[in-house]
Amino acid sequence: MSVLEIKNLHVNVETDQGTREILRGVDLVINEGEIHAIMGPNGSGKSTLAYTIAGHPKYTVVEGEILLDGENVLEMSVDERARAGLFLAMQYPVEIPGVTVTNFLRTAKTAIDGEAPSVRHWVKDVRTAMGNLKMDSAFAERNVNEGFSGGEKKRNEILQLELLKPKFAVLDETDSGLDVDALKIVSEGVNRAKENTGLGILLITHYTRILRYIKPDFVHVFVAGKIAEQGGPELADRLEEEGYDRYQVAEPASAE
Amino acid sequence: MTVATQSTAMPTAGQHGLVAHSDGPVVPVQTRSERFRSVDVADFAPVTGREHEWKLSPVAAFADLTSGELDGARLGLETAGAEGVAVEWIARDDARIGTAGTPEERASANAWTSFGEALLIRVTGEDDKIATVTRTGLGSTPRGAHTVIEAAPNSRGLVVLAGTGSARLSENVEVIVGEGANLTVVSVQEWDDDAVHLASHFARIGRDAKLKHIVVSLGGKVVRVNPSTHLAEQGGDVEALGLYFSDAGQHLEQQVYVHHDAPNTRSRVTYKGALQGEGARSVWIGDVLIGNAAVGTDSYEQNRNLVLSDGTRADSIPNLEIETGNIAGAGHASATGRFDDEQLFYLMARGITEEEARRLVVRGFLNEIVQQIGVAELEERLTAALEAELQGA
Numbered sequence: 227m228s229v230l231e232i233k234n235l236h237v238n239v240e241t242d243q244g245t246r247e248i249l250r251g252v253d254l255v256i257n258e259g260e261i262h263a264i265m266g267p268n269g270s271g272k273s274t275l276a277y278t279i280a281g282h283p284k285y286t287v288v289e290g291e292i293l294l295d296g297e298n299v300l301e302m303s304v305d306e307r308a309r310a311g312l313f314l315a316m317q318y319p320v321e322i323p324g325v326t327v328t329n330f331l332r333t334a335k336t337a338i339d340g341e342a343p344s345v346r347h348w349v350k351d352v353r354t355a356m357g358n359l360k361m362d363s364a365f366a367e368r369n370v371n372e373g374f375s376g377g378e379k380k381r382n383e384i385l386q387l388e389l390l391k392p393k394f395a396v397l398d399e400t401d402s403g404l405d406v407d408a409l410k411i412v413s414e415g416v417n418r419a420k421e422n423t424g425l426g427i428l429l430i431t432h433y434t435r436i437l438r439y440i441k442p443d444f445v446h447v448f449v450a451g452k453i454a455e456q457g458g459p460e461l462a463d464r465l466e467e468e469g470y471d472r473y474q475v476a477e478p479a480s481a482e
Numbered sequence: 483m484t485v486a487t488q489s490t491a492m493p494t495a496g497q498h499g500l501v502a503h504s505d506g507p508v509v510p511v512q513t514r515s516e517r518f519r520s521v522d523v524a525d526f527a528p529v530t531g532r533e534h535e536w537k538l539s540p541v542a543a544f545a546d547l548t549s550g551e552l553d554g555a556r557l558g559l560e561t562a563g564a565e566g567v568a569v570e571w572i573a574r575d576d577a578r579i580g581t582a583g584t585p586e587e588r589a590s591a592n593a594w595t596s597f598g599e600a601l602l603i604r605v606t607g608e609d610d611k612i613a614t615v616t617r618t619g620l621g622s623t624p625r626g627a628h629t630v631i632e633a634a635p636n637s638r639g640l641v642v643l644a645g646t647g648s649a650r651l652s653e654n655v656e657v658i659v660g661e662g663a664n665l666t667v668v669s670v671q672e673w674d675d676d677a678v679h680l681a682s683h684f685a686r687i688g689r690d691a692k693l694k695h696i697v698v699s700l701g702g703k704v705v706r707v708n709p710s711t712h713l714a715e716q717g718g719d720v721e722a723l724g725l726y727f728s729d730a731g732q733h734l735e736q737q738v739y740v741h742h743d744a745p746n747t748r749s750r751v752t753y754k755g756a757l758q759g760e761g762a763r764s765v766w767i768g769d770v771l772i773g774n775a776a777v778g779t780d781s782y783e784q785n786r787n788l789v790l791s792d793g794t795r796a797d798s799i800p801n802l803e804i805e806t807g808n809i810a811g812a813g814h815a816s817a818t819g820r821f822d823d824e825q826l827f828y829l830m831a832r833g834i835t836e837e838e839a840r841r842l843v844v845r846g847f848l849n850e851i852v853q854q855i856g857v858a859e860l861e862e863r864l865t866a867a868l869e870a871e872l873q874g875a
């Protein structure tokens with residue numbers, strides 16, 4: 227039984243104006259197979275949490291812990307975290323010049339598994355996964371994310387999720403910018419990954435519509451760098467109706 | 483039409499395509515074919531660095547080659563021959579010398595004025611074959627040299643012209659591709675860190691002949707290889723490829739010129755380079771001239787640069803001059819992209835180590851050219867050399 231624990235996490239970012247405190251004591255436990263949705267206003271620190279879990283060098287952890295099955299994640303480099311079973315589907319996936327999707331996927335799979343996948347199965351797996359996500363096979367020979375539309379980039383993230391089979395995935399606004407059909411296709415991909423591998427999911431979103439397809443076990447309201455309230459799926463509906471006003475968003479962290 | 487893109491850090495991309503009749507002839511700043519030419523160094527004024535052909539080069543680093551006396555003695559060679567490829571020294575007055583081109587700048591003319599004998603590499607016979615001529619141990623003496631690579635009519639072959647060790651060399655290489663011949667010339671610069679190498683290649687392509695010309699520049703302080711191709715007869719075809727990896731303090735330059743001067747000729751120019759380290763510098767200028775006689779021309783040129791660190795500069799300047807409206811197609815593209823920390827993070831977030839991530843990106847980018855060399859052994863060696871460059875070796 228895998229578990230990802232985040233304890234009293236405080237994170238700063240260095241800006242031109244000096245150090246800014248963004249996460250102010252986040253506590254969260256995600257067990258294998260659980261889906262946790264995080265909702266919160268712009269600038270509240272959701273992506274910061276996602277990047278910090280993945281190990282982005284811009285963010286400095288000043289206090290607290292992240293543990294994966296008891297192992298100290300904060301001591302691991304970015305690639306070690308991925309090999310340990312963490313995955314981040316990015317809000318803004320990056321374009322990689324000169325590297326085709328095929329080459330990238332094979333290299334990543336080899337790195338994660340510690341050995342090259344068997345050619346025959348791998349080619350078939352990639353083709354099936356792309357088919358399921360309704361990605362044209364031509365994407366395989368294109369450079370990673372280069373010239374992809376917003377929706378295509380998000381599908382490419384889920385393609386990697388399905389093929390790399392992590393233990394825990396953070397999905398940072400994977401639903402943003404998707405049309406209705408794409409939202410369904412992508413959600414099915416996430417659900418498949420969960421069924422196949424017992425994936426634990428941290429789903430960051432602004433909208434309840436994705437929660438109709440990916441059913442959360444828990445909903446957390448994220449405000450000013452920490453979790454302001456937790457509840458079940460009904461909390462998401464309430465947020466949609468009432469917004470974040472009652473959490474006094476206007477006051478601290480976000481300087482936007 | 484003249485399009486210039488220059489980049490220091492931020493990615494740029496420019497694309498432009500033309501098909502026949504979509505655009506009228508364009509009057510360029512100076513028609514490339516009308517540039518001054520001479521084999522005599524005395525006909526050129528001393529180099530100031532402001533001349534259009536020198537303005538992006540570190541001219542002070544090689545004043546000895548543009549204006550000093552050059553030793554024109556035979557160069558030290560290591561030859562790996564092949565049946566059907568003769569390598570010999572020929573006299574200055576050999577009739578072949580001067581048939582493929584004439585110097586357009588002073589370093590080239592200085593070499594021409596200075597060389598004693600020319601090296602002839604002559605390819606005959608229709609079988610595929612590979613010969614390698616490596617110039618090595620040239621030391622610190624400023625030298626001038628002349629090479630003629632001649633492919634007999636209907637012959638086929640691949641000639642690797644390599645350079646290793648230290649050197650201060652200015653040279654001209656004439657490439658004469660006979661009617662119906664199919665020749666590949668690979669010029670590989672793997673000089674020592676302090677070397678300066680200035681080369682002008684002049685190719686003349688005969689009727690229905692094909693030249694694949696590949697410039698690979700990895701080692702040397704200043705390496706400037708400028709290949710000109712004269713598509714002088716109907717049906718001629720040139721594929722001009724280039725690959726460079728410029729690291730800290732290195733200047734790698736190539737001024738590529740293709741002159742379409744006969745009906746139904748074709749050219750493809752593709753140069754790709756990577757830059758890494760403080761002061762790494764590359765220059766690519768691609769001139770394509772489609773002359774009046776060159777109806778049915780099919781031409782495309784592109785340069786792509788991959789910037790791997792701060793402190794580098796890549797100049798990339800395509801120029802296209804079209805004197806006839808009746809062409810099949812002409813276009814160019816130039817782009818400088820950056821491999822940055824966000825890309826590195828993305829790859830590492832998928833489990834790939836930093837070292838592997840860089841290798842993946844650079845290999846992916848440069849492989850397109852490496853794969854076209856056509857000598858398995860050399861391809862492997864260059865792949866390894868590129869990876870060594872990456873690690874700052």
Ligand SMILES: Nc1ncnc2c1ncn2[C@@H]1O[C@H](COP(=O)(O)OP(=O)(O)OP(=O)(O)O)[C@@H](O)[C@H]1O
Pocket residue numbers: 239240241246248266267268269270271272273274275284479480481482
């Ligand atoms: N690298 C950085 N430099 C400066 N400020 C940053 C940096 N990264 C995050 N911030 C600031 O930290 C705060 C939280 O940003 P974050 O991206 O985590 O918010 P978010 O909750 O994901 O917002 P959104 O809903 O808009 O995606 C914002 O005020 C943001 O401007």
Ligand SMILES: [Mg+2]
Pocket residue numbers: 272273274317398399
């Ligand atoms: Mg965000």
